[in-house]
Amino acid sequence: xxxxxxxxxxxxxxxxxxxxxxxxxxxxxxxxxxxxxxxxxxxxxxxxxxxxxxxxxxxxxxxxxxxxxxxxxxxxxxxxxxxxxxxxxxxxxxxxxxxxxxxxxx
Amino acid sequence: xxxxxxxxxxxxxxxxxxxxxxxxxxxxxxxxxxxxxxxxxxxxxxxxxxxxxxxxxxxxxxxxxxxxxxxxxxxxxxxxxxxxxxx
Numbered sequence: 167x168x169x170x171x172x173x174x175x176x177x178x179x180x181x182x183x184x185x186x187x188x189x190x191x192x193x194x195x196x197x198x199x200x201x202x203x204x205x206x207x208x209x210x211x212x213x214x215x216x217x218x219x220x221x222x223x224x225x226x227x228x229x230x231x232x233x234x235x236x237x238x239x240x241x242x243x244x245x246x247x248x249x250x251x252x253x254x255x256x257x258x259x260x261x262x263x264x265x266x267x268x269x270x271x272x
Numbered sequence: 273x274x275x276x277x278x279x280x281x282x283x284x285x286x287x288x289x290x291x292x293x294x295x296x297x298x299x300x301x302x303x304x305x306x307x308x309x310x311x312x313x314x315x316x317x318x319x320x321x322x323x324x325x326x327x328x329x330x331x332x333x334x335x336x337x338x339x340x341x342x343x344x345x346x347x348x349x350x351x352x353x354x355x356x357x358x359x
Contacts, residue, residue: 173277180281183315187288190295190311196303199295203307207314214281214318218325221274230333231321234340238317241344245310248348252355253303 172221179213182206196253204246211238275326282322285315306350313343 189202215235222228289312296308317336324332353359 169274172274176277176281179318180284183285183288183318186311187291190308191291196301196307199304199307203311207311211314211318215321218321221325227324227330227333230330230337234317234321234333234337237337237340238314241340242310242314245344245347245351248351249303249306249310252306252351253301255355256303 168220172217175213175217175220179210179217182210182213186210197250200246200250200253204243208239208242211235211242278322278326282319282326285319285322289315302350302354306347306354309350310343310347313339313347317343 183206186202186206189206190199193199193202212235215231215238219228219231219235222231292308292311292315296305296312299305299308317340320332320336320339324330324336349359
């Protein structure tokens with residue numbers, strides 16, 4: 167029974183990773199790619215590592231993985247926000263066809 | 273049984289990493305490359321944890337924690353360099 171729950175969490179996480187990869191490959195713009203990346207990647211890492219915690223139980227390895235999940239839940243949206251702010255300041259065109267640099271003109 | 277599931281999940285994640293590497297090599301703007309590298313970092317953390325449970329080596333989890341810290345720092349530094357043109 168526990169193995170079924172572990173495999174359910176594991177392959178749901180792999181599914182969300184795959185959805186994020188398809189989004190990064192297919193979407194047209196850096197902001198759309200960031201939209202596909204951030205949420206699906208955070209959820210995928212959380213689900214895969216949660217399946218390992220369920221498999222292991224409360225040992226030292228499980229506590230390490232819990233700390234890793236907490237750290238990723240803090241840092242991954244922060245990294246997405248900072249990439250979006252840097253791209254918004256340097257790339258003006260939203261269609262992504264012509265990445266116009268703003269630095270030299272203003 | 274469950275270790276075969278870990279192996280299959282790790283192989284699927286590495287196939288995903290190949291496609292992310294395509295985006296990191298091709299991506300037209302530097303922001304695309306940073307997004308792709310961030311994704312590769314997340315997938316590598318998951319694969320490191322899975323390999324640690326496949327080989328029953330707890331040491332790999334410490335490597336995964338360190339890789340989390342290094343990946344976050346690298347993303348922050350590259351984005352700050354893109355924004356301010358200096359570090």
